[in-house]
Amino acid sequence: MTRNLWTLAAVGALVAGCSGSDDTxxxxxxxxxxxxxxxxxxxxxxxxFGDLHIHTxxxxxxxxxxxxxxxxxxxxxGMGEGITHPSGYDLKLEGPALDFMAxxxxxxxxxxxxxxxxxxxxxxxxxxxxxMFSADPDKIIAAFQLIGGAVRDGRKMEGVxxxxxxxxxxxxxxxxxxxxxxxxxxxxxxxxxxxxTRVTQxxxxxxxxxxxxxxxxxxxxxxxxxxxxxxxxxPEDLWTWMDEQRAAGIDGISIPHNSNVSDGEMxxxxxxxxxxxxKAYADQRMRNEPIVEITQVxxxxxxxxxxxxxxxxxxxxxxxxxxxxxxKSKTSSGDYVRQAYANGLMLEDKIGGNPYQxxxxxxxxxxxxxxxxxxxxFWSKIGVVDGTPESRGSVPPGGKxxxxxxxxxxRAASWFSRWGASGYAAVWAEENSREAIFDAMxxxxxxxxxxxxxxxxxxxxxxxxxxxLDDPEMVSxxxxxxxxxxxxxxxxxxxxxxxxxxxxxxMSAPLQRVQxxxxxxxxxxxxxxxxxxxxxxGGTVDPGTARCPDNGATVxxxxxxxxxxxGAPELKTFWRDPExxxxxxxxxxxxxxxxxxxxxxxxxxxxxxxxxxxxxxKTIQERxxxxxxxxxxxxx
Amino acid sequence: xxxxxKILRDPxxxxxxxxxxxxxxxxxxxxxxxxxxxxxxxxAAEIDRLSVLWANTAGxxxxxxxxxxxxxxxxxxxxxxxxxxxLGLGDDDTIIKRRLAQKMDFLVSGESTADNxxxxxxxxxxxxxxxxxxxxxxxxxxxIYLSPEKHKxxxxxxxxxxxxxxxxxxxxxxxxxxxxxxxxxxxxxESEVTRLFGPDFASAIFKLPAGQWSxxxxxxxxxxxxxxxxxxDAAEASFEPIKAEVTTAWQEDQSAKAKQAALQExxxxxxxxxxxxxx
Numbered sequence: 028m029t030r031n032l033w034t035l036a037a038v039g040a041l042v043a044g045c046s047g048s049d050d051t052x053x054x055x056x057x058x059x060x061x062x063x064x065x066x067x068x069x070x071x072x073x074x075x076f077g078d079l080h081i082h083t084x085x086x087x088x089x090x091x092x093x094x095x096x097x098x099x100x101x102x103x104x105g106m107g108e109g110i111t112h113p114s115g116y117d118l119k120l121e122g123p124a125l126d127f128m129a130x131x132x133x134x135x136x137x138x139x140x141x142x143x144x145x146x147x148x149x150x151x152x153x154x155x156x157x158x159m160f161s162a163d164p165d166k167i168i169a170a171f172q173l174i175g176g177a178v179r180d181g182r183k184m185e186g187v188x189x190x191x192x193x194x195x196x197x198x199x200x201x202x203x204x205x206x207x208x209x210x211x212x213x214x215x216x217x218x219x220x221x222x223x224t225r226v227t228q229x230x231x232x233x234x235x236x237x238x239x240x241x242x243x244x245x246x247x248x249x250x251x252x253x254x255x256x257x258x259x260x261x262p263e264d265l266w267t268w269m270d271e272q273r274a275a276g277i278d279g280i281s282i283p284h285n286s287n288v289s290d291g292e293m294x295x296x297x298x299x300x301x302x303x304x305x306k307a308y309a310d311q312r313m314r315n316e317p318i319v320e321i322t323q324v325x326x327x328x329x330x331x332x333x334x335x336x337x338x339x340x341x342x343x344x345x346x347x348x349x350x351x352x353x354x355k356s357k358t359s360s361g362d363y364v365r366q367a368y369a370n371g372l373m374l375e376d377k378i379g380g381n382p383y384q385x386x387x388x389x390x391x392x393x394x395x396x397x398x399x400x401x402x403x404x405f406w407s408k409i410g411v412v413d414g415t416p417e418s419r420g421s422v423p424p425g426g427k428x429x430x431x432x433x434x435x436x437x438r439a440a441s442w443f444s445r446w447g448a449s450g451y452a453a454v455w456a457e458e459n460s461r462e463a464i465f466d467a468m469x470x471x472x473x474x475x476x477x478x479x480x481x482x483x484x485x486x487x488x489x490x491x492x493x494x495x496l497d498d499p500e501m502v503s504x505x506x507x508x509x510x511x512x513x514x515x516x517x518x519x520x521x522x523x524x525x526x527x528x529x530x531x532x533x534m535s536a537p538l539q540r541v542q543x544x545x546x547x548x549x550x551x552x553x554x555x556x557x558x559x560x561x562x563x564x565g566g567t568v569d570p571g572t573a574r575c576p577d578n579g580a581t582v583x584x585x586x587x588x589x590x591x592x593x594g595a596p597e598l599k600t601f602w603r604d605p606e607x608x609x610x611x612x613x614x615x616x617x618x619x620x621x622x623x624x625x626x627x628x629x630x631x632x633x634x635x636x637x638x639x640x641x642x643x644x645k646t647i648q649e650r651x652x653x654x655x656x657x658x659x660x661x662x663x
Numbered sequence: 664x665x666x667x668x669k670i671l672r673d674p675x676x677x678x679x680x681x682x683x684x685x686x687x688x689x690x691x692x693x694x695x696x697x698x699x700x701x702x703x704x705x706x707a708a709e710i711d712r713l714s715v716l717w718a719n720t721a722g723x724x725x726x727x728x729x730x731x732x733x734x735x736x737x738x739x740x741x742x743x744x745x746x747x748x749x750l751g752l753g754d755d756d757t758i759i760k761r762r763l764a765q766k767m768d769f770l771v772s773g774e775s776t777a778d779n780x781x782x783x784x785x786x787x788x789x790x791x792x793x794x795x796x797x798x799x800x801x802x803x804x805x806x807i808y809l810s811p812e813k814h815k816x817x818x819x820x821x822x823x824x825x826x827x828x829x830x831x832x833x834x835x836x837x838x839x840x841x842x843x844x845x846x847x848x849x850x851x852x853e854s855e856v857t858r859l860f861g862p863d864f865a866s867a868i869f870k871l872p873a874g875q876w877s878x879x880x881x882x883x884x885x886x887x888x889x890x891x892x893x894x895x896d897a898a899e900a901s902f903e904p905i906k907a908e909v910t911t912a913w914q915e916d917q918s919a920k921a922k923q924a925a926l927q928e929x930x931x932x933x934x935x936x937x938x939x940x941x942x
Contacts, residue, residue: 073845115764123858165716480858482843499841530843533861533883565815595812596884597843 068457071502072472074482075459077127077452078105078398079218080242080284080323080390085132085196086220087174089394090140091159091167092410096396098130098200102207102215104397112395112406114414121401122480122534127454127464129218130200130396131242134255135178137219138196139189150189179224181260194252201249210460217249218242221265221281223256225292237292238285241265242320242390246278246465261299263308266315280468284320284392286367287328287346291360294367294383296374309380318468321364321475321652322389322450324399324408329618329652330365338544338557340620340648344449344477348441368546368655369553372612376548386471386513386654387616389450389478400478402647403587405448405627413443420444421628421643422635430641444643448627449477453651455484455511471513474617476651480532485512485617487656491524493601501526512617513654519661522607527560529619530597535649536622537594539563540575543602546655547613557618560602563595580622582646587625587633594622609660616655620648703741705734713737780913788916789902789909796900796909801850803895804868807839807888808846809879822879822886829876829888839888850895860884 081101082089093113100110105125109117132138142148143156150156155173158166177184197219204215225237239262243253254268262281269279286293297303321328326346335341360366364387371383391398392408399406407413416422420439423430435444455472456463467473474483484502488509495501505526510516516523531538541561547554559568562575569576580593604615623646625633632639639645713733717725725733780788789796807825814821825838836846844859856865864882871877873891880887902909 069845123855484843497841499836501841528843531883533857533859533864597810597812599812 068463070457071506072455072457072467073459075126075214075454075456075464076480077125077129077214077454077464078390078393078400079127079129079131079216079244079282079388079452080220080320080392081128081130081396081398082132082220082392082394083130083396084141085138085200086394087133087136087140087178089132089396089410090144091171092394092412094395094410098132098203098396099207101130101396102128102203102213106207106213110397112397112414113410116406116414118395118397118399118406120397121404124213126459127214127216127452129216129242129244130204131218131220131244132196132200133178133222134193134197134219134243134253135181135222135257136174136188137193137200137253137255139174139187139192141196142189142192150187150192153187155187178222178256179226181223181256183257188257190252197251197253204249208461210458212459214459214461214464216244216246216461216465218244219253219255221253221255221262223260223262223265225260225290237290238288239283239292240285241281241283241316243269243279243281244465244468247461248277250277263299263311266311269315270311278465279315280318280465281316282318282320282388283316284323284390285325285328286319286362286364287326288348289362291362293361294364294370295361296370304374304378304380304382306378306380309374309378309382312382313384316385317471318386318388318473318654319364320390320452321387322447322477323392324446324449325392326446327449327477328362328364330363334363334366335555335557338555340542340557340618340650343647343650344447346442346445365544365546365555366553368614368616369548369555372546372548372614373551373553375612376551384614384657386468386473387475387652388452388454388468388473389475390452391450399448400451402448402478402624402627402649403630405630407443407446413439413446416631416635418443419446419628419631421631421640422637423640428637430638435640435642440642444628444640447477447647451476451478451480453480453483471654472511474512474651474653477647477649479535479621479649479651481535481538481619481621481649481651482530483617483619483651483653484526484528485653485656486510486526487514487516487523487615487658489516489518489521489523491526491601495526496599496601510656512656515657515659517659517661518609520609522604523615523656523658524601524603525560525615525656526599526601527617528597528599529561529617529651531595531621536580536589536624537563537596538598539578539580539594539620539622539648541598541600542618542620544616544618545604545606545613546615547611549608549611556606558602561598561600563598563622564593578622582623582625584625584629584639584645585633587630589622589624607658611658612660613658614655615658617651617653619651621650623648703738705737709737710734780910785906785909785913786902788913792912792916793899795912796905798895798898798900799852799854800869800897801852801895802856802869802891803847803849803851803893804889804891805835805847806842806890807835808842808884809886809888810840811885813840818886819879822888826876826878826888835876835888835890842884847892850893860887 083098083101084090084095085098095113096110104110104118104120105128107120107124109119112118139150140159142150143153144160145151155170158170161167173184200219201217204217207213208215221241221243223239225239241262250272254265259265265281269281272279283293298308322344327344329343330338330341331345332341367383371381375381391400393399394408395406395410407419413419417424418439420435420443423433427433453474453476454464454467456467486505486509488505490508491505495504498504505511525543527541527543529538529541540559540563543558543560545556545558556573558573559575562568562578564578566576566578568574578593580590582589626644626647628643629639629645710730710733714725714730717729717733807829809818809822809825811818829835829838853865853869856868861883864880864887867880868889868891871889871891873894875890877889880889
């Protein structure tokens with residue numbers, strides 16, 4: 028039912044697109060009068076880049092890391108102003124302003140630490156508060172553990188938990204979002220993080236268990252209080268609350284993140300309480316969780332080399348350990364997006380509903396009120412703990428100039444040094460407004476990048492052909508005769524055709540190749556295959572291997588300069604699935620790969636005049652992932 | 664003891680440990696700063712405190728032998744800290760210094776609060792700070808894009824032909840290749856053009872005159888023929904429409920000034936000698 032609604036919405040949108048296309052071109056080509064600042068809505072849609080995962084001083088874990096910047100500071104950062112890192116240096120966006128943002132502080136104990144640290148408040152008089160801000164590290168740890176433990180267990184600590192603090196700080200958060208919302212220019216959303224954790228039992232239990240975190244983002248009106256993990260650690264209860272809010276006119280979506288450290292919990296094949304999944308579950312989940320954050324500082328959740336052995340690019344942003352532990356994460360089930368897509372198709376066959384038909388975004392999860400997207404300029408995310416190259420393991424300790432005999436702090440070795448400068452949420456919307464951007468997220472016309480501003484369009488249709496590629500009306504025709512990323516293609520026989528169009532980030536590297544990842548079900552089995560569909564430098568796809576030749580682009584590790592004569596500014600192609608079978612459900616998403624560039628750790632090392640850490644990867648290929656298009660077989 | 668195990672397993676504990684190491688260093692630093700002597704006093708109260716901590720970890724009270732070990736460790740730590748101080752290690756530690764300075768900085772900031780200004784006061788301040796609210800030069804332009812992937816070596820010839828066509832009256836919208844971004848941009852500053860097209864293209868089009876088609880200009884994406892439609896010169900702002908924005912800026916300015924004054928007051932208490940500076 029849900030899906031049909033979105034299909035209808037897409038049809039509605041393309042009708043609008045058609046009527047506009049009677050003119051020679053789309054409305055975005057109409058120049059504005061001088062001085063006019065707001066662009067007209069574009070039915071062919073513009074791409075906007077944002078960050079929907081930002082923590083400030085109001086998050087308990089940011090405050091203890093010495094973060095003092097506020098939601099207002101976060102919005103200023105997003106608009107291009109400088110803010111201060113807790114280690115004392117200035118943070119500023121490398122690129123230009125963001126188009127949209129949401130501050131997502133932990134709802135659990137929201138604002139409690141700042142209140143404990145403010146003289147005169149009731150909560151500052153608690154013994155726990157005195158310990159938390161004492162000079163005794165043991166006391167600080169003990170006090171902080173009480174809060175950390177209560178968040179983990181979803182417990183309201185008597186005498187500490189104060190709904191008035193949460194309500195006040197939440198109101199201020201909403202007010203900051205409203206204050207900085209500049210329709211047409213800069214969109215902000217009221218939002219928070221729902222920080223639920225599944226505590227696993229036995230060896231390696233405790234916090235290391237399943238991460239069920241979500242960011243809850245409201246379209247416009249915001250509730251009086253956030254529904255956090257202290258209300259319930261079961262995400263299904265969150266969705267029920269969101270359904271109630273929606274009925275009362277407060278629309279929101281929840282965006283899961285870091286499924287890579289969920290210990291198999293995020294996309295598992297039963298409910299929170301171990302019951303079989305049903306169509307009602309699938310509908311409720313999709314109504315509330317249309318998109319998933321696939322990449323951020325704490326790793327990338329696309330797939331794992333052990334799940335996708337035939338994907339040469341699977342080993343990217345893998346954060347091997349469960350949150351803050353030495354336990355390797357499970358890869359067998361429930362952690363990775365590609366596998367969830369496959370399982371979703373299976374469920375659709377089995378229960379008539381697909382709880383995992385989500386689109387994709389990226390974001391940062393910064394805990395210092397400003398995201399570091401750029402490899403050249405990375406400040407990681409947890410304040411004084413990883414604010415210097417040395418503390419994140421990219422530069423040897425103690426001013427040493429060599430890595431000989433150096434043992435890196437295990438925390439840096441297992442966590443901080445494996446994290447990444449990532450990522451962006453990209454949306455295709457008619458204009459830069461709350462309504463347009465939120466609705467784009469609802470219909471999943473979104474994609475994720477690892478911190479680069481690759482432009483990516485992806486359309487599917489049964490009547491597409493290669494001639495469309497050079498048609499100036501291609502985009503409006505694609506909307507009119509097919510669907511964009513995030514949509515469904517309902518068909519009974521014909522193989523779907525796809526148009527992929529990617530353009531490089533002017534400030535990053537040229538493109539190397541464009542791929543389509545196909546996931547499908549086949550007699551109760553799930554399958555996946557990566558097809559290269561467009562190659563740079565005049566290369567052609569080998570039909571046997573479905574791969575482009577290597578374009579030979581290189582990175583000079585002494586100064587991070589890159590090949591200037593390799594790679595493409597844009598790649599555009601039409602592709603029809605050569606292995607299509609009419610009765611098989613399938614999902615198709617695009618992955619765009621840039622030429623390699625230096626990883627942040629290499630930049631850190633070069634600036635410090637030391638060799639890069641030999642244990643770390645020296646270069647990376649920045650990338651973008653589109654939301655999928657689903658082929659849904661219908662009875663002929 | 665299960666609580667303790669939980670704490671040790673708990674990740675936030677791990678995260679915070681590193682931060683706490685810094686806190687600990689400061690702590691010991693403060694305590695021993697200025698202490699010159701070579702006497703280490705281990706008070707009975709300190710032994711008790713350490714014993715309790717020890718018991719928390721070990722799960723039993725320390726025996727006489729354990730206590731000796733606790734005292735030995737304490738003494739060793741003291742010696743190391745004092746020797747480090749003697750060597751001046753902390754003096755060079757930028758992190759410690761920065762952290763202390765930052766803490767102080769917050770204390771100083773907390774003292775400054777800005778009142779509500781009168782309209783006249785605000786407008787006077789706005790007059791004195793007009794440049795802060797001025798808009799940079801912005802340009803509106805349309806462009807014809809030519810894709811290097813499509814035209815390869817022939818691209819310059821194709822661009823020259825397109826230029827001739829558009830100059831002799833062909834509708835610009837019918838020329839060139841589809842562009843994934845927009846083909847017309849309204850009133851955007853050079854910084855924004857840099858982000859969208861790269862620095863070379865941005866600086867080139869901000870030198871063009873309005874109203875005529877340019878020779879081909881290169882960007883990160885290929886070649887473009889550009890026509891500047893309008894130039895909005897860098898403009899002064901007027902007070903009334905942006906009063907709210909001015910108020911916010913005024914408050915920030917006041918609080919920055921108050922903080923600066925407090926800082927100056929502290930600095931006045933010191934004699935600053937800069938070695939090697941010209942007399």
